[in-house]
Amino acid sequence: MTETPPTAAVLLIGDELLSGRTRDINLQQIATYLGPLGIPVVESRTVSDVQASIVKAVNDLRAEYTYVFTTGGIGPTHDDITADAIAAAFGVGIGEHPEVIAMLAERYAEMKTEFTPARRRMARVPHGASLVANPVSGAPGFQMENVFTLAGVPQVARAMLEDIGPRLRTGAVVHKVTIRGVGLREGDIAEPLGALAVEMPNVSFGSYPWFRSVGDNGVHLVASTIHPDLIDTIVERLEAIISATGVTPERLTEEAG
């Protein structure tokens, strides 16, 4: 029996993301971390700090994707309700985790800072969850079955991914190639590019125009495939499509993922 390729969803939690106060960067950094592991992010949602909204999104996403990564709402303040929402989504209780209490007590003692009831909130973890290490600021995230709950602060979320990576089932690595044409317009290459996409169904082709000012505009063509042996052909074909318009193609540095 072949396992299906792993997939991921990201659930961003926080009023500040929906009010426009904060521009999210966690989706991008989670996607960039998972890409080289062969785990594509297939959907993302952003919800506010309302328990019913979080519960519904968690339950929708964990049923549909291999992994779910949440960010935000695990701090010490009254609007940090993610741990309770995850417990509610799984229908389990929640309580202080002895290991986290011990760790935070030691940390705050070292900082000569009072370990207040609010700070103890950060030790509350759904029953049955395992911990996710936070080497940046101490208070951990946690894993509940296929759902990983991370902090919202980007530096902390990024660090937590390192502890999660080894727990994940990896998939086929996606190889990417990007070729750009300065001054190119999408309409100039849309037809041959569409024909190439039909001809090479194992490859995903994307076309991304940019426009900063006249002269600093153009199109990036991006091809993604799990078949590295196709890369040379892809490059040749994309370069030919761009060259045919009179623009000189430029291959950008490649990254796996």
Next chain:
Amino acid sequence: MTETPPTAAVLLIGDELLSGRTRDINLQQIATYLGPLGIPVVESRTVSDVQASIVKAVNDLRAEYTYVFTTGGIGPTHDDITADAIAAAFGVGIGEHPEVIAMLAERYAEMKTEFTPARRRMARVPHGASLVANPVSGAPGFQMENVFTLAGVPQVARAMLEDIGPRLRTGAVVHKVTIRGVGLREGDIAEPLGALAVEMPNVSFGSYPWFRSVGDNGVHLVASTIHPDLIDTIVERLEAIISATGVTPERLTEEAG
């Protein structure tokens, strides 16, 4: 009969957002535009360039919220499938809009650029939709009942909002106040802030820590309310909470929305 307050959802469409290639800014600019109109964004989703995914998200969101704003996927290339997906979501046909064909034909003639079949794709609009003007690059967005379809390029999406604004039912404007404490930690103010949130249920209080380096860290406290007469009290109370920790509170410039 009182109408319920308007709400909005944002649907971001594009593989590049989920692969990490591109960091979205459209959610933030849509939220920032709608805030002063009293239309809060309550949910956002990001899906890839797959028709079934777009259709499901559009139908989920348009049933639940007053307005839905989509971005991305309305260009000339093969991966631009948003118009078809919207037509499928509404169960209507799609075809070239004569007004758009005339406008684009004139535009490309002026630019001495061939009006190719690929470029004609940008004139395809679901049956029954009305147009949304694009003063930046010509090819319009469209409105289908309560769903507005915008371009993905941020400058274009922003310009399209100006044409949409007058069509929207506005709500009560949210007034915000932000007070920060440099060096403050969330755990220092979590308890009195939580108590204040209970005491003032008409006000939403958020607490947002930042950490760039030692000395350049602290917490922003943000209060939002549709009752402007509460602002003075809110400021006084938040300043008192911060001052009690020994930190000097700083009120930041206020913006409605």
